[in-house]
Amino acid sequence: SDRAVSGAALTRDEAKITAVGVPDVPGTSYEIFSRIADRNVTVDMIVQNIGDGGRADISFTVPRDELAVTLEAIDEARTVTGDFDVTHDDQVAKVSVVGMGMATQAGVADRMFLALSEAEINIKMITTSEIKISTLVERDQALAALRAVHNAFALDQNPESIPPL
Amino acid sequence: SDRAVSGAALTRDEAKITAVGVPDVPGTSYEIFSRIADRNVTVDMIVQNIGDGGRADISFTVPRDELAVTLEAIDEARTVTGDFDVTHDDQVAKVSVVGMGMATQAGVADRMFLALSEAEINIKMITTSEIKISTLVERDQALAALRAVHNAFALDQNPESIPPL
Ligand SMILES: C[C@@H](O)[C@H](N)C(=O)O
Ligand SMILES: C[C@@H](O)[C@H](N)C(=O)O
Secondary structure, three states: OHHHOOEEEEEEEEEEEEEEEEEOOOOHHHHHHHHHHHOOOOOOOEEEOOOEOOEEEEEEEEEHHHHHHHHHHHHHHHHHHOOOEEEEEEEEEEEEEEOOOHHHOOOHHHHHHHHHHHOOOOOOEEEEEOOEEEEEEEHHHHHHHHHHHHHHOOHHHOOOOOOOO | OHHHOOEEEEEEEEEEEEEEEEEOOOOHHHHHHHHHHHOOOOOOOEEEOOOEOOEEEEEEEEEHHHHHHHHHHHHHHHHHHOOOEEEEEEEEEEEEEEOOOHHHOOOHHHHHHHHHHHOOOOOOEEEEEOOEEEEEEEHHHHHHHHHHHHHHOOHHHOOOOOOOO
């Protein structure tokens, strides 16, 4: 039922950073994120997938205007963890759906993915919790993505549609 | 302050599946997750990091006893999307922290990562939302991980520590 999803949100001004091939050993994440926290940068999505050959990629998003200071923090971390590559992209935006009923309902994620697929929007990154699914898309597709998701869950017809978290 | 984190949780009986090198084009995620939803399997963490060379890896967790039926769903998806590799691991567990104040506080993620690092626990996967940070660890390290995180945020001393979402 549509009640599983109560709202959709767009976060437009994010930049994505990827630490490519970091040592997949205890402590590496701490070395990176503690230096970012020291500079008072609030990190939004953090995504790490399963590593390969002792290395893993960690991507995360920060406010677009904090990209430069975040890259400094990562440069510092590399002197401690051992070298790895860093890529970044500030032409991205986050589109999410929220709802309390998600965790128990199979089929919410695929309806969101169907909506994006039909709008020919490529999903660059995915992260989820029990009440929220977030995707990173190209910034110039963000509004089309939000509209597609809104329609898929009939959010405009739902009077209780609350601005999500 | 500790108030940013109100609880920690352990989900023990999960299996992790990774679709390795899927075509990074609109529709691929839908083809995979719609077939899993058709079999009424509830997916927990979904993690996709930025792709490379037109391919991306998507990992997700399902209840351990639904691993076989999920692998069938993926085999079916492959006939539509084009071939990709599939790996799985049922010796994993999810350890998370929850809290309403996270989104605005730099430093929650790194405190969790420090706690896991000091307990010499390797983080296999990370996914986040504004109110929750989830990590996948080896199942045999799950209790040590939960204890480390509990201590880091002084959760046992916090009378309002509520069972999280
Ligand atoms: C890659 C990174 O997450 C590493 N596994 C760690 O535990 O910090
Ligand atoms: C990899 C997968 O997420 C693809 N980019 C999609 O949009 O479905």
